[in-house]
Amino acid sequence: MCGIVGYVGEKSALDVVIEGLRRLEYRGYDSAGVAVLTDGVLVSDKRAGKLQNLEKALQDTPLPVGKTGLGHTRWATHGAPTDANAHPHLDNAGKVAVVHNGIIENFAALRAELAERGHTLLSETDTEVVTHLLAEQFEPSGRDLAEAMRRVCRRLEGAFTLVAVHADAPDVVVGARRNSPLVVGRGEGENFLASDVAAFIAHTREAVELGQDQVVELRREGVTITDFAGGPGTFREYHVDWDASAAEKDGYDYFMLKEIAEQPKAVADTLLGRIGADGRLTLDEVRIPDQVLREVDKVVIIACGTSFHAAMIAKYAIEHWTRVPCEVELASEFRYRDPILDRQTLVITISQSGETMDTLMAQRHAREQGAKVLAICNTNGSTMPREADAVLYTHAGPEVAVASTKAFLTQLVACYLVALYLGQTRGTKWGDEITEVIEQLAAMPEQVDKVLDTMEPVRELARSLKDATSVLFLGRHVGFPVALEGALKLKELAYMHAEGFAAGELKHGPIALIEDGLPVVVVVPSPRGRSVLHDKIVSNIQEIRARGAKTIVIAEEGDEAVVPYADHLIRIPVTPVLLQPLVATVPLQVFACELATAKGHEVDQPRNLAKSVTVE
Numbered sequence: 001m002c003g004i005v006g007y008v009g010e011k012s013a014l015d016v017v018i019e020g021l022r023r024l025e026y027r028g029y030d031s032a033g034v035a036v037l038t039d040g041v042l043v044s045d046k047r048a049g050k051l052q053n054l055e056k057a058l059q060d061t062p063l064p065v066g067k068t069g070l071g072h073t074r075w076a077t078h079g080a081p082t083d084a085n086a087h088p089h090l091d092n093a094g095k096v097a098v099v100h101n102g103i104i105e106n107f108a109a110l111r112a113e114l115a116e117r118g119h120t121l122l123s124e125t126d127t128e129v130v131t132h133l134l135a136e137q138f139e140p141s142g143r144d145l146a147e148a149m150r151r152v153c154r155r156l157e158g159a160f161t162l163v164a165v166h167a168d169a170p171d172v173v174v175g176a177r178r179n180s181p182l183v184v185g186r187g188e189g190e191n192f193l194a195s196d197v198a199a200f201i202a203h204t205r206e207a208v209e210l211g212q213d214q215v216v217e218l219r220r221e222g223v224t225i226t227d228f229a230g231g232p233g234t235f236r237e238y239h240v241d242w243d244a245s246a247a248e249k250d251g252y253d254y255f256m257l258k259e260i261a262e263q264p265k266a267v268a269d270t271l272l273g274r275i276g277a278d279g280r281l282t283l284d285e286v287r288i289p290d291q292v293l294r295e296v297d298k299v300v301i302i303a304c305g306t307s308f309h310a311a312m313i314a315k316y317a318i319e320h321w322t323r324v325p326c327e328v329e330l331a332s333e334f335r336y337r338d339p340i341l342d343r344q345t346l347v348i349t350i351s352q353s354g355e356t357m358d359t360l361m362a363q364r365h366a367r368e369q370g371a372k373v374l375a376i377c378n379t380n381g382s383t384m385p386r387e388a389d390a391v392l393y394t395h396a397g398p399e400v401a402v403a404s405t406k407a408f409l410t411q412l413v414a415c416y417l418v419a420l421y422l423g424q425t426r427g428t429k430w431g432d433e434i435t436e437v438i439e440q441l442a443a444m445p446e447q448v449d450k451v452l453d454t455m456e457p458v459r460e461l462a463r464s465l466k467d468a469t470s471v472l473f474l475g476r477h478v479g480f481p482v483a484l485e486g487a488l489k490l491k492e493l494a495y496m497h498a499e500g501f502a503a504g505e506l507k508h509g510p511i512a513l514i515e516d517g518l519p520v521v522v523v524v525p526s527p528r529g530r531s532v533l534h535d536k537i538v539s540n541i542q543e544i545r546a547r548g549a550k551t552i553v554i555a556e557e558g559d560e561a562v563v564p565y566a567d568h569l570i571r572i573p574v575t576p577v578l579l580q581p582l583v584a585t586v587p588l589q590v591f592a593c594e595l596a597t598a599k600g601h602e603v604d605q606p607r608n609l610a611k612s613v614t615v616e
């Protein structure tokens with residue numbers, strides 16, 4: 001997620017902004033920039049890479065001192081992390097500077113409109129359109145930057161936090177937000193704007209949280225908040241009692257808890273902007289011609305760890321929606337088994353970091369064999385997307401905790417989108433069928449939210465099992481990879497034996513593991529889809545319970561068949577069969593995190609593990 005800081009007051013704006021951006025570094029970013037107003041002139045600098053790149057540039061070419069300014073650390077979504085794509089973005093006259101967090105869905109149409117009116121846009125970003133629109137609206141708004149911002153916001157679609165300054169509006173910083181965080185810090189003779197309070201609590205702990213669709217005008221002497229129409233603002237004033245470290249986690253004890261809570265938004269953001277005006281699906285950067293995709297006769301998905309579990313779920317969707325054979329491969333094994341690949345093979349790599357060496361080397365091997373590669377990745381501009389033929393970015397935002405949660409859910413969404421895209425391109429899915437699935441996906445953020453709201457019993461159960469020595473996880477169909485993911489989470493966080501199985505495999509050996517009191521988590525498929533699978537897994541639950549297992553059953557609302565055999569019953573919302581992993585995984589994330597916390601483990605940085613494994 002991008003970091004934003006705005007300031008107006010008596011201090012050096014550059015110092016306050018740079019210090020604030022440093023406090024937001026934990027959010028992950030790949031470029032940084034600042035803009036300062038001084039004596040009616042706007043000055044700015046921005047650099048790809050880490051903050052120190054920008055600071056070195058500012059040492060080499062210092063900006064004049066000013067007391068009004070803004071800054072940004074960018075987590076790239078549209079456009080690779082380059083100097084040109086870094087924020088702030090300026091208009092052609094160099095009078096307006098804008099920074100942005102979020103996605104402006106209708107930026108393409110706005111870009112075209114601005115170009116027709118003679119604006120020259122210099123970057124690949126969606127953000128830049130706001131700069132030029134603000135420049136256009138400033139005069140008609142009576143040189144009132146807040147009014148200009150209100151007019152522009154009324155034209156934007158999507159999720160955005162915007163902060164802007166104008167050379168002809170000295171001592172004013174204006175911000176706006178829709179579905180993206182923006183908080184005000186109120187000081188004495190100075191005021192702050194930021195994407196979270198960590199940026200300014202060194203200066204003030206008096207904060208104001210803005211409501212939806214709000215515009216805020218900051219001056220030294222005060223803050224004015226309105227809605228996008230100029231009517232009374234909605235906001236909440238509060239005192240920040242967190243310390244700086246807690247503020248980075250938005251008040252959560254661990255980044256992992258914060259990232260679990262961010263999953264509804266991450267899923268929603270990953271869906272944003274995927275449907276063109278013509279109702280057709282679009283991927284971010286597809287450099288694979290439709291005809292080539294139509295000639296694909298095999299899909300091979302390659303990944304590691306949690307991303308591999310997403311790949312397993314993708315297989316069900318791709319084969320069901322496109323009828324193309326789909327293989328799923330562990331990256332570390334793939335190259336060494338002399339795989340059969342050719343120009344008719346589509347290889348999909350899935351990676352949160354885009355730098356996992358096992359997956360990267362597999363991707364390179366696949367390309368050497370002539371296969372086309374599509375990368376599903378959460379890190380814009382990382383190596384895998386750069387080297388792939390096509391890219392679909394997840395928009396989970398930076399995932400700081402080593403144990404992957406929100407990235408996993410967004411990988412599932414991306415996999416569903418790729419399967420639909422293949423169906424659309426190959427004609428195996430009609431437009432209305434695609435629209436139906438997209439509508440089902442669009443309902444998933446709310447479903448994930450529902451699950452998150454009912455997790456207290458799961459936390460209590462986890463705490464009660466903190467001395468367990470082993471937990472098994474069972475699932476069938478798309479629930480099988482979910483079981484594997486639940487086991488992986490418990491391994492990497494609680495450092496205990498945990499194993500996932502296909503429930504149908506029980507009788508082929510694993511049932512020998514069942515003994516009195518052994519906790520077994522069972523992910524139950526919907527009774528509505530393949531009810532034979534549901535009936536079989538109910539039998540499995542009976543079998544293990546008869547042998548003493550403590551059954552922890554995850555089943556959809558209304559599934560009464562499991563009730564007699566569940567020692568603990570965790571309900572999930574009714575969802576379409578293939579989308580169930582989006583809700584079934586969440587209790588397993590919470591379970592593992594809480595059990596590890598009960599054991600006193602460092603949840604964000606588990607022992608022996610790295611966030612990105614850049615060695616083979």
Ligand code: AGP
Binds near residue numbers: 402405
């Ligand atoms: C998952 O919780 C782990 N952090 C790990 O298995 C991870 O999924 C794996 O290393 C792959 O990482 P990537 O998605 O960045 O390629």
